[in-house]
Amino acid sequence: MNSLNNRRVRILAFSFFIIFLDQVSKFLALSTLGFEKTKNIIPNLLNFTLVKNKGAAFSLFSNSTNILTIISILTALSLITIILKFPPKSFWNLIGLSYLLGGTLGNAIDRFFKGYVLDFVEIVPINFPIFNVADISINIAVLCFIIDIIKSKEISKINYK
Secondary structure, eight states: OHHHHHHHHHHHHHHHHHHHHHHHHHHHHHHHHOTTOEEEEETTTEEEEEEEEOSSGGGTTTTOHHHHHHHHHHHHHHHHHHHHHSOOSSHHHHHHHHHHHHHHHHHHHHHHHHSSEEEEEEETTTTOOOBOHHHHHHHHHHHHHHHHHHHHHHHHHHHHO
16 A cells, blocks of 8 residues: 555656646746747757747637636546546556646646746747647657557557467
């Protein structure tokens, strides 16, 4: 039981570390750049451009901040419930839940307190939406879940042979 509680604490602690990184990076971007300014970080590759995103990923559901805030908070509460009641058994699922919770709450904090999400990472050579650390975390979570599915299928193939 102690190992189980330790795993839960690690998931939540890592999630809060992601939230901390996300909020600090947004604060630094805002205090350094201000809105509508761009700072070239890596020529022809990476800019920091601060924008207010009132929608979801790829600016979907623009100007739907209230519903997106509610969805984010409900998602975070669901994830916390899953972590506390059904702790993950695999490493990749554990990491995925940590990143997903951290990223979800990072953007939820912005929506709740500011009414929009601060995005600032811009990939220059491609026409890709501007994003932030929370968005990166959510994408890492998806990759972790895909790896977990692949690994669990490999394990079940070995067990059935």
